[in-house]
Amino acid sequence: MNASIVMTKSLGFLQGILESEWLVSILSLLVFLFVGCGYVSTSDYLSHVDSITITPVDIEDPDFTYERSTGKLYDEIVREAMVDRFSQKWRDGNDAQLDLVIRDYDIKAIDFDGNNRPIRLQMKLLVDYTFRDQVRNKLVEQNDSYQQIHEFFLVSGRGEPPETIGEAKNRLVEELVDDLYSLLAEQW
Numbered sequence: 138m139n140a141s142i143v144m145t146k147s148l149g150f151l152q153g154i155l156e157s158e159w160l161v162s163i164l165s166l167l168v169f170l171f172v173g174c175g176y177v178s179t180s181d182y183l184s185h186v187d188s189i190t191i192t193p194v195d196i197e198d199p200d201f202t203y204e205r206s207t208g209k210l211y212d213e214i215v216r217e218a219m220v221d222r223f224s225q226k227w228r229d230g231n232d233a234q235l236d237l238v239i240r241d242y243d244i245k246a247i248d249f250d251g252n253n254r255p256i257r258l259q260m261k262l263l264v265d266y267t268f269r270d271q272v273r274n275k276l277v278e279q280n281d282s283y284q285q286i287h288e289f290f291l292v293s294g295r296g297e298p299p300e301t302i303g304e305a306k307n308r309l310v311e312e313l314v315d316d317l318y319s320l321l322a323e324q325w
Contacts, residue, residue: 185272188230191219194237201242201262206303211310215239218314226322232272235321238265244302247288256295258302259288260309268321278321285313 194212196202203210215237220229227233241263246255262285268278287309289300300308 183233183270183277186232186270187227189223189227189233189235190229190231190271191216191223191235192237194219194239196239198239198242201239201306204303204306211239211306215310215313218310219317222314222318223322225318232270233277234267234269234271235317236267236269237317239263240265250292256292257288257290258305259286260305261286262309262313264313266317266321283317285309285316287312 194215196212196215201211204214219235219237223235239262241261243261243263245259246257247259248255248257250256264283264285265281266279266283267276269275270277287305289305289308290297291299293299
C-alpha cells in the first residue's frame with residue numbers, strides 16, 4: 138500500500154512538471170538544439186568553388202593507351218570527357234583541382250557458351266584520384282583504388298545488344314566520368 142502512495146505522489150509530481158508550459162518549451166528547445174547540432178549540409182560545402190582544373194590524366198597501363206579506331210590517346214579522351222562533364226557545374230579555373238591516374242586496365246571473360254567460347258566480358262579500370270579545394274587548401278576526396286567495371290556481351294540474344302571491345306572501352310570511360318562527377322560534383 139505504501140508503494141502505491143509513493144508511486145501516485147511521484148506521478149503527480151511528474152504530471153505537474155510536464156504541465157508547466159515553460160518546461161515543455163525548454164525541453165523542446167534542448168531537443169531541437171541537440172538534434173540539429175550534428176547536421177551539416179554538404180551542398181554548401183564547396184559553394185565558394187566556382188572553377189576547377191582537371192590536370193592531364195596519367196595512364197600507367199600500356200594496354201589502355203590509345204583508341205584503335207581513331208588513334209586518339211586515352212589520356213586525352215578521358216580528360217576531355219571529364220572537362221566536358223565537370224563544366225556543367227564549374228568553369229575552367231583554379232578553385233579546385235582533380236588529379237586522375239589510371240593505374241591498371243584489365244579485360245577478362247566471365248561467361249562462356251557450350252563450346253567454351255567467351256560470350257560476356259568484364260573490363261575494369263583501377264583509378265587513383267585526388268580532388269582538392271585550392272581556395273581553402275583542403276583535400277576534399279581521395280581514393281587510391283577506385284574501380285570502374287563494365288560488363289558486356291559479345292553475342293546477341295542475351296537481353297543486351299552486343300558490344301565490340303572499342304565500344305565497351307568508350308562505355309567504360311563514359312561510366313567512369315559519370316560516376317566521378319556524381320561522387321565529386323553532385324555530392325558536394
